[in-house]
Structure formats: C-alpha cells, structure tokens
Amino acid sequence: RALCCFGSGDADGCDSDSACERDPPVDEALGRFIVQRGIDIYLQMLIVDNLMHADLHPGNILVRFDARNRPLLTLVDAGMVAELTPDEQENFIGFFLALGAGDGERAARCVLRWS
Secondary structure (H helix, E strand, C coil): CEECCCCCCCCCCCCCCCCCCCCCCCCHHHHHHHHHHHHHHHHHHHHHCCEEECCCCHHHEEEEECCCCCEEEEECCCCCEEECCHHHHHHHHHHHHHHHHCCHHHHHHHHHHHC
16 A cells, blocks of 8 residues: 655645545654655765755655555655765755754855855
C-alpha cells in the first residue's frame, strides 16, 4: 500500500489543500519515520553525494510499505538535481548547522551568499 501524497496535488487526484481521503491518518511513529528518514536522505544527498534535489516538496515524497508492512520513503521527480560546487556545499551545510544551533544571523549570511 502507499500513501498517495502529502497535500500538494498529484496524478492520484489529491487536491492542493488536503491529503487523499483514502489515506489513513499518519500515526506518530510513521510521522517520526518520515521526518527522520527524510533528513537522513537529504543529508546523504547533500554531504556524501554532493547533490541537491531542487524540487523537493511533499508531493515528491512517497511513502510505501514493503511486504512486511515496513515503511519505505521514496523521492521522485529528480529532473532538477544540481551538483554542488565546494563553496555551495559548504554554504548549504553551514546554513543547516546555523538553523540547528538557532543562529539566525549566521543562517542569514549563508542565504545572502546564495544570491
């Protein structure tokens, strides 16, 4: 089984404001899995693979379940993927470190370097 979307319009007929009615509510354990695994995947792309998915939004994140009903997270629509330069990679990592540390000034400096 699969959850069709997270409220961002897709080919399965979800509207832009709510999840599909046929989807079960997401319980706390599944929600935690989605967030933690999503962070793991994103950091793997950014730090290890040196890539950035440039269109990563809830509609491009699918939750499926294997034969033993364990959740699997799948990212789709990798048509806009960028390979980061060393400076870009350092800046993105610095941005996330600043967010984690609650350092808004440092995060803002990182954002300003993107322009």
